[in-house]
Amino acid sequence: xxLQKDGVQKDYADVEATLTRITSHTGVQGIVIATHEGSVxxxxxxxxQTQQISTLVTQLAARGKSVVRDLDPEDDLTFLRIRSKKNxxxxxxxKQYLLITIQNPNELQKGWI
Amino acid sequence: xxxxxxTKVAIESxxxxxxxxxxSLRSANGDEAGGGGGGGGGGGDDWLPPKVLLKPPxxxxxxxxxxxxxxxxxxxxxxxxxxxxxxxxxxRERVFKAxxxxxxxxxxxxxxxxxxxxxxxxxxxxxxxxxEESVMAPAGAPAAAESGAGEREAGVPAAGGDAAPDxxxxxxxxxxxxxxxxxxxxxxxxxERASQTTNNPYRERWTNTEPPPQRTFSDTxxxxxxxxxxIEDQLQKEKAKAKAPAGGAGxxxxxxxxxxxxxxxxTHAEDVYYxxxxxxRALIIIERMANQNTFDEIAxxxxxxxxxxxxxxxxxxxLLPLWKFLCEKEKRKQVTALCWNSKxxxxxxxxxxxxxxxxxxxxMIAGFTLKNPSYPEFxxxxxxxxxxxxxxxxxxxxxxxxxxxxxxxxxxxxxxxxGPLFKSAPKAGKHTDPVWQVCWQKDDLDGNANFFSISTxxxxxxxxxxxxxxxxxxxxxxxxxxxxxxxxxELDAAIDDGQLFSLAGGSCFDFHKNLDHLFVxxxxxxxxxxxxxEYNNQYLLSFEGHQMSVYAxxxxxxxxxxxxSASADWSxxxxxxxxxxxxxxxxxxxxxxxIAWAPYSSTVFAAATADGKVCVFDLAENKxxxxxxxxxxxxxxxxxxxxxxxxxxLLVGDDKGQVISLKLSPNLRKKSKEDDEATKLRNIILIAKxxxxxx
Numbered sequence: 037x038x039l040q041k042d043g044v045q046k047d048y049a050d051v052e053a054t055l056t057r058i059t060s061h062t063g064v065q066g067i068v069i070a071t072h073e074g075s076v077x078x079x080x081x082x083x084x085q086t087q088q089i090s091t092l093v094t095q096l097a098a099r100g101k102s103v104v105r106d107l108d109p110e111d112d113l114t115f116l117r118i119r120s121k122k123n124x125x126x127x128x129x130x131k132q133y134l135l136i137t138i139q140n141p142n143e144l145q146k147g148w149i
Numbered sequence: 150x151x152x153x154x155x156t157k158v159a160i161e162s163x164x165x166x167x168x169x170x171x172x173s174l175r176s177a178n179g180d181e182a183g184g185g186g187g188g189g190g191g192g193g194d195d196w197l198p199p200k201v202l203l204k205p206p207x208x209x210x211x212x213x214x215x216x217x218x219x220x221x222x223x224x225x226x227x228x229x230x231x232x233x234x235x236x237x238x239x240x241r242e243r244v245f246k247a248x249x250x251x252x253x254x255x256x257x258x259x260x261x262x263x264x265x266x267x268x269x270x271x272x273x274x275x276x277x278x279x280x281e282e283s284v285m286a287p288a289g290a291p292a293a294a295e296s297g298a299g300e301r302e303a304g305v306p307a308a309g310g311d312a313a314p315d316x317x318x319x320x321x322x323x324x325x326x327x328x329x330x331x332x333x334x335x336x337x338x339x340x341e342r343a344s345q346t347t348n349n350p351y352r353e354r355w356t357n358t359e360p361p362p363q364r365t366f367s368d369t370x371x372x373x374x375x376x377x378x379x380i381e382d383q384l385q386k387e388k389a390k391a392k393a394p395a396g397g398a399g400x401x402x403x404x405x406x407x408x409x410x411x412x413x414x415x416t417h418a419e420d421v422y423y424x425x426x427x428x429x430r431a432l433i434i435i436e437r438m439a440n441q442n443t444f445d446e447i448a449x450x451x452x453x454x455x456x457x458x459x460x461x462x463x464x465x466x467x468l469l470p471l472w473k474f475l476c477e478k479e480k481r482k483q484v485t486a487l488c489w490n491s492k493x494x495x496x497x498x499x500x501x502x503x504x505x506x507x508x509x510x511x512x513m514i515a516g517f518t519l520k521n522p523s524y525p526e527f528x529x530x531x532x533x534x535x536x537x538x539x540x541x542x543x544x545x546x547x548x549x550x551x552x553x554x555x556x557x558x559x560x561x562x563x564x565x566x567x568g569p570l571f572k573s574a575p576k577a578g579k580h581t582d583p584v585w586q587v588c589w590q591k592d593d594l595d596g597n598a599n600f601f602s603i604s605t606x607x608x609x610x611x612x613x614x615x616x617x618x619x620x621x622x623x624x625x626x627x628x629x630x631x632x633x634x635x636x637x638x639e640l641d642a643a644i645d646d647g648q649l650f651s652l653a654g655g656s657c658f659d660f661h662k663n664l665d666h667l668f669v670x671x672x673x674x675x676x677x678x679x680x681x682x683e684y685n686n687q688y689l690l691s692f693e694g695h696q697m698s699v700y701a702x703x704x705x706x707x708x709x710x711x712x713x714s715a716s717a718d719w720s721x722x723x724x725x726x727x728x729x730x731x732x733x734x735x736x737x738x739x740x741x742x743x744i745a746w747a748p749y750s751s752t753v754f755a756a757a758t759a760d761g762k763v764c765v766f767d768l769a770e771n772k773x774x775x776x777x778x779x780x781x782x783x784x785x786x787x788x789x790x791x792x793x794x795x796x797x798x799l800l801v802g803d804d805k806g807q808v809i810s811l812k813l814s815p816n817l818r819k820k821s822k823e824d825d826e827a828t829k830l831r832n833i834i835l836i837a838k839x840x841x842x843x844x
Binding site for chain 2: 044052
């Protein structure tokens with residue numbers, strides 16, 4: 037039992053570490069983990085933004101998934117990247133969750149030669 | 150003109166053709182009917198116009214067999230229009246019940262009679278007659294008055310109930326007048342006034358129930374939703390199939406499965422999100438995507454940039470700096486080992502430790518991918534500094550590590566373990582000095598993976614991976630002769646004389662590409678020895694040339710007897726392993742930390758020096774000078790260098806813990822066909838020796 041717990045702890049720690057790394061990467065504004073229906077599981081942004089993003093982006097991802105599968109039903113959506121003038125929205129889709137990241141790609145790397 | 154053939158419908162006749170209608174003619178069956186009817190009037194048919202076969206446009210086309218099919222028609226007393234079942238609501242049981250017995254009575258014609266007997270004792274009849282006459286007279290029905298029978302009476306059938314009271318009133322009046330005997334009663338449809346109830350006029354009344362609650366439901370149908378439904382259906386069918394042959398035991402198993410399936414879904418989705426492996430993988434990829442965005446230019450350069458100036462200066466090349474890999478924790482450590490993965494072209498591992506004798510601490514092994522320069526894919530902390538690393542050529546996730554404290558370990562990237570898979574124990578043959586190099590070998594006869602390690606304690610040891618432990622065998626002890634260089638034969642004599650000898654400190658080795666048992670060892674004293682796995686005591690050949698410790702020896706990938714050595718005496722020497730003297734020598738103005746042959750060409754090699762420069766030589770272009778000499782880092786010594794086996798990327802590690810990747814410009818990447826590579830080098834060497842190149 038304790039082994040399982042340790043494993044779980046480790047998983048949690050890994051995921052948390054990765055999330056912190058991504059959030060602290062240059063230009064990343066925030067990251068949201070949501071379900072396909074639009075309910076938010078984890079977010080590093082404030083409430084209003086999170087709500088907005090989760091509803092809008094899940095709809096977009098559903099639409100994208102519909103397009104991909106209409107063309108070939110055996111295919112499925114894996115990633116969606118939308119670049120706008122200011123930001124880039126990156127969506128990763130898994131069976132249960134949707135991982136949404138917003139990054140500003142024009143920000144310069146700190147301390148880069 | 151059609152001649153009409155009437156088919157005779159016999160009750161329970163046996164045979165009848167399909168042509169039941171009187172207007173259709175069929176030559177096949179018409180004969181039957183015709184036969185029936187024609188038999189009678191056959192003779193007299195000549196004058197009739199000939200039979201015309203008329204088919205209505207929508208007539209059924211039947212085959213011969215179907216035409217000859219016999220249909221029976223039976224007349225029975227059932228009413229064809231009667232319903233077969235009537236369901237009525239039974240109030241006692243409050244349920245709809247079908248009543249099987251249905252009335253087959255069909256009333257074809259109904260006529261209420263108005264006849265009454267003339268000569269009847271009952272004076273009502275006579276009175277009725279007389280009264281009717283009087284009624285009829287004012288009505289003015291001459292026919293009625295005329296008929297003496299007095300049997301016509303039009304009032305009564307229509308009267309029913311309503312006229313009766315009127316008639317009754319009239320009767321009553323006339324009764325008073327004519328003294329009828331008793332009330333007039335028609336046996337058939339008289340109803341006495343007293344027994345008549347007031348019939349209220351009919352009113353309609355209805356109730357509405359509240360409509361059932363409604364809800365709109367909408368959905369879209371797409372290609373994929375149909376596909377999904379089919380797949381689900383198929384799965385269910387397969388499950389059913391699997392359950393059916395399994396029988397009872399299978400059913401139990403299925404129940405258990407169902408139970409197990411219930412359990413995970415009871416927990417909340419939010420709690421468990423981090424256990425989802427898909428999610429973790431997606432996170433890693435998102436991290437790489439974010440990195441790609443930040444280092445976009447570099448990624449583009451890495452893929453597509455080719456230095457155009459190379460065309461102008463054919464004998465010069467350049468190195469384009471790409472990513473820098475830095476692990477935050479390793480700033481104070483030195484890069485002590487670099488190794489590319491043999492399968493994944495973007496993956497490499499870095500060993501961190503310290504070359505400084507006085508400043509030893511824990512070491513680290515970090516695996517990086519070019520796709521994510523900000524953080525390693527995996528990280529292991531070791532007790533002592535890492536000195537060397539090697540990826541197994543076949544089992545791509547196994548890494549052999551040599552440590553500063555003399556122990557060796559094998560790590561696996563796949564298993565998420567905190568420590569190594571195997572580690573050598575102090576008792577079991579651990580080296581007493583740092584392990585400078587490890588190298589995997591082909592699996593031995595039992596199929597066990599094994600690797601060699603070399604250390605400054607003078608031993609070359611072979612380690613075999615058994616299932617649970619690491620077995621070691623000393624392959625050779627590097628003996629250093631006390632007196633001047635001697636041939637191999639005299640060594641034995643020396644031993645017999647009881648001369649003391651010391652062990653040379655091995656600092657690097659490399660194996661012959663084809664002949665497994667041959668390998669070359671470089672020592673700290675500057676000597677290089679050619680050894681074989683089969684001979685424990687003797688060197689096959691010793692090479693003189695370097696004055697200071699040899700940091701690296703490497704065999705050429707194409708020309709198998711050529712190897713190159715780098716030493717702290719600022720020089721790089723090219724040797725043929727059959728000759729004791731070097732063929733070529735290059736002076737680099739600074740201690741050379743590492744050299745590497747290019748995997749794509751037999752004449753290109755790169756050297757990393759302690760003044761931060763990388764020198765790339767192409768012997769086919771220039772035998773004396775490097776075609777590219779570039780300062781890669783400032784104020785740091787370069788410790789290791791490695792060529793990517795698949796792509797034109799060079800990795801350099803320095804003593805500040807940084808790993809820098811460089812892209813090779815086209816001039817540095819010139820290659821010729823497989824066979825030509827070896828001859829190319831051979832020719833160059835022959836020229837160098839002063840002999841004319843054979844072709």
